[in-house]
Amino acid sequence: MNTSRRTFLKQSSFALAGVSLLSNRLFAAAAASNEITGIQLYSVRDDMKKDPSGTLKQLADMGYKYVEHANYVNGKFYGYAPVDFKKLLDDLGLKMYSGHTVMNKQDWDEAKNDFTDKWKQTVADAAIVGQQYVISPWLDESMRNNMSDFKRYMDVFNKCGELCKKSGMKFGYHNHNFEFSTKLDGVRLYDLILKNTDPDLVAQQLDMGNMYEAGGIAMDVVKQYPGRFELMHVKDEIKSKNPGEMGGGYESTVLGKGVIPVKEVIDYGRNKGGTTQFIIEQESYQDKTPLECAKEDLRIMKGWGY
Template sequence: MNHSRREFIKNTTLVVAGAALMPDHLFADPKKIERLGVQLYTVRDAMKTDPSGTLKKLYDGGVRHVEHANYIDRKFYGYTAKEFKKLLADIDLQMPSGHTVMTAQDWDKAKGDFTDKWKYTIEDAATVGQKYVISPWLDESLRTDMDGLKYFMEQFNKCGELCKASGMKFGYHNHDFEFTTKIGDGNLYDYILANTEPLLVAQQLDIGNMFGLPGGVAIDIINKHPGRFELIHIKDEIKSATNGEMGHGYESTILGQGLLPVRETLKLARKKGGTSQFIIEQESYQGKDPVDCVKIDLQIMKNWGY
């Protein structure tokens, strides 16, 4: 996720002890429906100018599930929840998950309840057919404020209850700062996982965002926290001619053409990570058309058995 993606997020928002010794099959949930989808941030520019046409192109390219990254003023890409649900249905697409940032301000301390704004967010997610409401950011002011962070993790769990009441699950999506921010003997990501209830708060592990950083190896993270990753953002990474999407020298590319052991990571995620939602996201294209990249990535995933 590059600087513009970080700005996009900011602007639109104004451990299991002994688990590593358990048999891997215990982390697979046979009741979970496995889905392969695409994060629409991959085709962000096209979604700005022609949402309907872009979604149709994705469908024609083999996509059946999408994940949104645009919910502003109770609208998805300019459509109300009911309108966007109909648009998806007309194309025969489903949207099981979506990204909407939850902040500490979405909890009204005086009332001891979520704000109406956040309740509408959950209501609209349910209306459009989501199964997961994913928050993809953690405000900088909370990252080293231990009292504030602890309270915010309680808010995560409360949001899990709120989503559960509507037949959904709340979740969190990582970037890179979770691995560079140290807390005690671990890092911020360890803290988030240790202080959120797995039955209420799903984790969406982005396997590329933290690549190249200490502690940023997805295989190691899955082994360290087995069963915790219901959703995964699938990326491959190459050295960037610029500073890269996350600011540490790498950018995403076509799956299988980069430095990440993507296939091995996904195999472990499926076997040990508890993963059922596999979501492709590519943010850099090396001169290719983003929709064409989606088609190639999707075919590679299908060739790998997804």
């Protein structure tokens, strides 16, 4: 019996839909297998300053498996040499796939057209402790005054991506608020950062809380740039009696208690945005201790399926 073209196309479309559905499920499964929920150690910065090993043990006992550092100073992580800090993490069953270290203007030697030995050592030490991402959480103010300087520095970002790639890692950038309040030639700085960095070399870590007081809406951003946010800082915000963390009258709070639709944003990132690393960060505590907040934030994330 002959099959009409219409029937053939209809049957083919069903077959293609099935393949597409299977592919989507396989992609989702692969993404889930690489997915982590961790904590930025700046959330417990005072505790880490007083007792790094004891604080990490408390976090591990809470159920954390992943941490992100915010303290690499003079070649050491929280006072530990890279090899020793890696052992401390391993002994506690912790992994540290990302960390914050500012790449300053002076880390690039214009005369040599190369990174300084100090920055190269920073990258090497990150590899020793097992990082997958070397994240700079700042953009030098001198590099955001005019378009030519800005674009030149974005080239340095891409070059740092190439440097990190040699050690099996990726360079990354983490936003604050000025990226959303500053414009160059009428274009928002954050848009310029994403348009002038190679996504294969430079990952973006979206901090959904920092941007809020400057008018940045996390959900709008992740929809505008699908697949660009491999990492997220999971953060909620409430109106503050003080100037707030970014100076705009807002401070971070326990997840789900503030004005950010946190679960919607991370769900979108997980399902459509290519996000696999969800890093909890809380910098203000509303009469609770940082460790109490860290425990509650993890409980909420687990309740959300993370």
